[in-house]
Amino acid sequence: MLSFTIMEKEHTVHIPVMLRETLDLLNPHSGGVYVDGTLGGGGHTAEIARKVGETGTVVAMDRDLTAIERTEKYLKGLFGFQWKPANIRFAHANYRFFGEALDLLKIDKIDGFLLDLGLSSDQLADRKRGFRFDSDAPLDLRFDTSEGEPANELLFRLKEKDIADLIFQYGEERFSRQIARKIAERRRKDQPVQTAMELADLVRHCIPPSRETRRIDPATRTFQALRIAVNDELGSLQNVLNEAPNRLKSGGVMAVISFHSLEDRIVKNAFRDNPRWSILTNKPIVPSDEEVERNPRARSAKLRAAYFNVTER
Ligand SMILES: C[S@@+](CC[C@H](N)C(=O)[O-])C[C@H]1O[C@@H](n2cnc3c(N)ncnc32)[C@H](O)[C@@H]1O
Incomplete structure (x- = not known):
């Protein structure tokens, strides 16, 4: 148990936001295929992988190569240690290219898609990246x-x-x-x-x-x-919301956690404007007071989800 605890602390300082609420909406099932477009420290990926089990697949994407390398190492250790390895496929790419990633993996349709937008606490903590206000590193701000x-x-x-x-x-x-x-x-x-x-x-x-x-x-x-x-963050988000319906199975869920009113508006409008989405969150879900106290970075988070109907209502 000791090695598990040490590994968990070392690889990330990021605390996953609204983990339980997100899993309730995505409802990953054994043998299911899911995309986590924003791997970060792997908090959400690990739980989805645990639920889909060894017969399921999680495609975990991130634009940040450091996040992919660090979290891949961690998850392999975690799964090897605790239970049989789930099938997690890592992709260093913008989530807007999830279709290409699925093609490469010969996956046609998926059961669910998660996006947890913005930057991670690991990126914020890294003095070399310029995300921190007190950093004397060049002002870069790119994920990739x-x-x-x-x-x-x-x-x-x-x-x-x-x-x-x-x-x-x-x-x-x-x-x-x-x-x-x-x-x-x-x-x-x-x-x-x-x-x-x-x-x-x-x-x-x-x-x-x-x-x-x-x-x-x-x-x-x-x-x-x-x-x-x-990072053209709004362009990537709009693009993925247009493309996701092409790859979701009927009943497949798209869940998006956003931290900015412009992002939330894009998600809200995308779900509203395509009649094939059935909205699961009429109002966005927000973190509990207890979560915000434990993790102040969650304070502006909004979670919206919808499932996709192949036949138009
Ligand atoms: C809030 S963090 C995700 C945290 C993760 N859910 C967890 O629990 O550890 C967002 C991550 O998404 C990545 N990211 C942001 N925009 C992206 C994009 N367009 N494509 C792929 N990854 C992106 C960032 O590099 C960052 O690592």
Whole structure:
């Protein structure tokens, strides 16, 4: 038992959000085939794998190679130690390419699909990635550092107005214009924003104290906006919600945990606009007070789910 406890602590600091509520909705059954598009620390994957058992399959995807490598090692140890290995297939890829992953694995239809959006506590804790406000690492903010443009390069390239629009649109930040002006000023002085810490300090100087800034760091919304932009998070989400019906069995469940109102709106509208979805959560499920106390990062989470009908109602 000792080795199990040590392994569990070492590989991740991420606490899975609304685990019980998610499993209740997905209801993984023995022998079922599920996709977890956001593996992270494997909290949800492990429980789905436990439920499908050795005759079932979980396709676990993540854009972050570090997450895949670390969690794959952990889950293999965990399953080898505790029970017969479930069939978990790991894929380092954007979940929007889940169809290609299923084709490669020769899987036609699936019983369920989970997305737990955003970033993990492991990514946040990693000082080298630039997700932390106090990190002097380059402001990168990509989940997959092998593709796309790091956030500091984006801030160097975009016009001041486009930076302001981006921070306003994806971060819903009222002080976006002031922030963009300061970013442009630094560029003109030949001191472009390079690190996470520099951006966090700059933003803090643009936002007057308020109830919100006493609760969360003033830089939160700006970092979130840039992260959403460099990873095209909303594009991936919209795309997967359009494609998932092509691969879900009749009655197959799609469950999505989101942390941002723009994401939640995309999920809500996608379920509402396709008559083949039967909505399981008329209102989004939110974490209990007890969960938020235990895991404050869960506070803004919203869980929505629907099952897919092959024949239109
Ligand atoms: C909130 S964490 C998931 C945590 C996981 N459910 C657990 O319990 O440990 C989100 C993960 O999704 C990954 N991710 C975000 N967008 C992605 C995408 N478009 N495709 C694949 N992975 C993505 C991130 O790299 C991160 O590891």
